[in-house]
Amino acid sequence: MEGQISQVNMLKTAEKRLLNAVHGRAVFRRRVRILAARLAEELGSSGSVLDLGCGDGSIARAIMDIKPGLTFRGIDVMLRPQTHIPVERFDGEIIPARENTFDWVTIVDVLHHTDNPGRLLAEAARVARKGVVVKDHLREGFAAYTTLRVMDWVGNKGHDVRLPYNYLSRAEWDEAFHGAGLEIQSWQQSLRLYPMPIGLVCDRNLHFISTLR
Template identity: 35%
Template sequence: MTAIARTDRSAGRPPSERSRTGRSFFQRQLDRSLERRALINARAVAPFVVGPMVLDVGAAEGWVGQALADDDIGLMVSLLDVVDLNLATLPLTLYDGLTFPFGDNSFDTVLVMLTLHHCDDPVRVLAEASRVARRRVIVTESVYRTSAGRWLLWTMDNGLNGLRSGWQMPGGLHFAPVAHWLDRFRDLDLAVIETRWLSRGLHRHVAFVLEPPYS
């Protein structure tokens, strides 16, 4: 594993390969749009976050975790991803996309937000999230109902995320309907305590609030 520290914003952001400096006008505008969306998503799931120790899996720029930490100074948020896209001030750990480099029950809440469809083995990643979570796993996913909806998700996701990451981010491989994810949660003995739609328009986006076994 590789741990990458970030300093507090008041001390100034350390040099980074993906700092805002040097990014094109289009990339800066895209960053701002994604940061606004991350703030909305963070506030949508914040009521379901329990405990002070939070892990954000597939954190990308880290803006969801940053928004949660900024809104609640009692939270200690860590980021986990396969590439360093971090523009937040939170600590990032890089991993191999399969095994989380943390012990069992290391975090109170684990966030897996718009991440599973990018994973080579989403069930393995979900199982790892369950393993390191003491009390809660929160999953959000882009879902579809028709083959046309799946094509639209694939096109939008791969294009947008390619541009935002300089084509470093893995493509969207495993989009699925709601029923598919409910079956996977059941397979892993993850109890669904709430399902909430975050959007139902062009982007059908749903949140699943889960409790791991023995929580």
């Protein structure tokens, strides 16, 4: 029995590695490059940034390559074996920092993994001096929920990331921002994160970047 369990676990590990490898080649590297460029536009030329839910810190590292005057620290509920920036574990609800500790907080494709996005937004607003930059999904348009679920599974299942599939509409995002005491300063859609023809399905208006103050 133990041998069978071990074989099953080895098979699952191999499947995750294969899924991560395919996603990395087809999507991840392009996504990092495009998001880093877009997010860098929203941040100043220098200052401190907290990357909330940073993963392995690839996007933060790419932003620092564009703007060396920015310094990033990451927090996440899961610690990856290797990271590109210093990362601290946190409980997913309370940011381990005092008020106005950082110039900026970035939250990239994290809030839809939570049950209460507004709570984390309020925490981000508490520790940010200048503003909060959010990249996330929009549950808008034909089959949006189903498309986002598939994308989320492909991108995160191999890393054992929690998947509650909590996608919000634009009206729900506006309510969450308002409840956290944040006002929209800029809003970008049509980010073109995916190569063609994948982008015809996976881009559309399913993604946004918003700077909040």
